[in-house]
Amino acid sequence: MCTAQFSGVTYAAPAVPSNRLDHQPRSDYRANAIRTPAPTLERNSNTMRLSHGFVPTLKETPSEAQIASHRLMLRAGLVRQTSAGIYAWLPLGLRVLRNIERIVREEQDIAGAQEILMPTIQPAELWRESGRYDDYGKEMLRIRDRHDRDMLYGPTNEEMVTDLFRQAVKSYRELPQILYHIQWKFRDEVRPRFGVMRGREFLMKDGYSFDLDQAGAVLSYRKMMLAYMRTFQRMGLKAIPMEADTGPIGGDLSHEFIILAPTGESQVYFDAAFEEMDYLSGAGGSSHEKPEDLDRFFKQMTTHYAATDEKHDAARWEQVAPTRRREGRGIEVGHIFYFGTRYTKAMNTTVTGPDGKLVHPEMGSYGIGVSRLVGAVIEAGHDDAGIIWPDSIAPYKAAIINLKIGDATCDGLCETLYAALNGNAVYDDRSDRAGAKFADADLMGHPWQVIVGPRGAAAGKVELKRRATGERSEVTPEEALARIG
RNA sequence: CGGGGCGUGGCGCAGCCUGGUAGCGCGCCUGUUUUGGGUACAGGAGGUCGUGGGUUCGAGUCCCGCCGCCCCGACCA
CATH class of the missing domain: 3.40.50.800 (Anticodon-binding domain)
Known part of the structure; x- marks a missing residue:
């Protein structure tokens, strides 16, 4: 036109x-x-117009910033720190944050998750019910309201979403459910650092699945894994799922998603196969719908070697063909895990099963560090002159x-x-x-x-x-x- | 939470050791100049020296407390 x-x-x-x-x-x-x-x-x-835009670029690096993404975010006028680990988002930074949110949201919706929005402030009661109020320690920011009620600024939302679920869902016929929200969290880190990559206040997408049985939960888990691979690919990132600690539950259903960045915090080892995968074309049978597709996808994700240095297994690494071995640095940008009935049991959450008996739904939870991704993307893409945004999330x-x-x-x-x-x-x-x-x-x-x-x-x-x-x-x-x- | 460091104009820093009433570069404002990779000159604005107390005739500087921020480690999305 x-x-x-x-x-x-x-x-x-x-x-x-x-x-x-x-x-x-x-x-x-x-x-x-x-x-x-x-x-x-x-x-x-x-x-x-830059003549009037609120884009305070800096020629010199503020002394508090050490790593590249932090320096560049400050210098390019994306954020300003207001106190340790807490940042104000300025116009340019906010646009990036929104773009990342948009992609995350679209992929969650494609995978069949439903968006909700839970509050940042939660009543302590729910956390007493799950037993985590005492366990969580000083990382939880505890608040008291005028009536002397114990409240807290949520570091995560398992309790709250379980409470919502148990109030509303009564029959197995309504399962499965995957609920997610994109909301600010607060964890009172002893030592915040690396700018928005390890702040105390951070924007996170956290999702929660509810299934009738473990088989269903596994399916939800795989759907989310696929959604994650698509999400990161759309942001121009090379992400690799790596087995993570599963805690007391065991099994292979906990993965962290590591993106490759030269300045990453941990050393990672992986098979070159991950470099070639494409999750957006659909050619690889990457459908959220068919269990057999998800199964094939999951096998593809888990048969090739990939591990962070903590979980690195030299013996298995030796079996990877030398020409296919890749090493690098990585940043964790997402984490998914299955935890069964940990919360549904503790919080007395049941639905009626097909046989008329009450069952505790099986849960999983799925997190993406939205604000962290802003920093991670910069770590993965910058040069001496500044930031190099991928087209999909550039301000x-x-x-x-x-x-x-x-x-x-x-x-x-x-x-x-x-x-x-x-x-x-x-x-x-x-x-x-x-x-x-x-x-x-x-x-x-x-x-x-x-x-x-x-x-x-x-x-x-x-x-x-x-x-x-x-x-x-x-x-x-x-x-x-x-x-x- | 252990160890270390730093708080001086918007940003980066000097001054502190050896007390005498605050300085440099960048940025900002005005004018001239320049015009394809952070131009040059001139003039100008802007600072409770983190904060409270103490020592002293006098404290940015010395002493004590507190607050804030950063780094290493442990921890973590």
Whole structure:
């Protein structure tokens, strides 16, 4: 719809971009801009001009930040720390967080999980019932309300979801159920560190499955495992499920999902087979529906060797063909496990079975560290200049860099591009020098940079730069828009 | 929770040892300049020196308490 805008006379600078106009009625908004897209309800989505955006980038690294993702998140203006392990999310960071949430949510829904939203504050009563109120220790933030009731800021939600379940579900006919929510949690870590990767307050997707029997629970477990592999692949991450400690229950139904990142916290060993797997195409029979597909998928996930250094088994490692051995560093971004009737028994939760007898449903729980993923993705994708976002979760698809603010041709072209990208681009309209803008664009890591300078603009060309590869090309504005997509 | 370190303008730091009324770089504001990878010059704004107490004629500096933050380890999504 924007193609026609680029021909002939239309480059005249609209006399507009003062941010003040953003507060005027919509009908006046950018009245002079050339054929701006039709007004939408998301008026503010088109207002990311760096001259007025709340994107406090830093040239120097704050002294508290040590690892790459923490440094870059602070420097790129994604977050600010408010106290140890607790962060405020600024516009750019929040957009990334929302994008990750979106993918997680879509994949949970595809897998048949149902979204709910449980509170952050929970009554101590539920935790006394499961016995964890005393067990949990100082990591649990305990609060007392005005009536002197014991409350707590939830570190996880097994008790609460079990309580919800037992109030509402009475028959095996209503099973299975998989409930999830994406909610802030708080664990009062002794030593928060690594920025959002190990904060005290963190955003987590936690899901809980309820099945009539263990066979059903295993199926739910496998559905979630598939959902996780799809989720991480969509974020551009190479994730590998690794066997984790199952505690007293035993078996092989606990996996942590490790993504590969050179600066990861733990050493990991795995078979090259994981590098080649594709969970999105569906070609590998990766369906959530058919038990036999899930079975095949699960075998695929568990027959190849994969272990963190704590669980590394040198003997089994030796059996992997040397050319297929892979070692690296990894970050845990998800964890799923089956725990049977641990909570349904403790909390007297039953449904009526087919034979009329009461049974305790079998449960599993499934977590993804949503806020942690923001840091983990950066650990997996950055260079000396800054962040390199995967397209699927980048805060914006592109940065439009105006090299000569005040030049009518540059201004006009940038405005047109900005309008055409309709909320998917940041526009660097600051009156800084080119170098500062390039540096900030690289730092913020948008997948594309559209560089608009006086020379090219006069010839109707812009420069398109791909952040990940550094590859640049002179293209027409239309082509730039087409490539950005 | 054990061990270590640090709190001085928005960010990075010096000053503390050897007390004398706060400084540098970046950023910010104004002007000129520059114009494709963090420009140069000039002028300017901005600081309860984390906090409470003590010593002293005088404390950013010395002493004691407290708070906060970071690092290593143990622990953890």
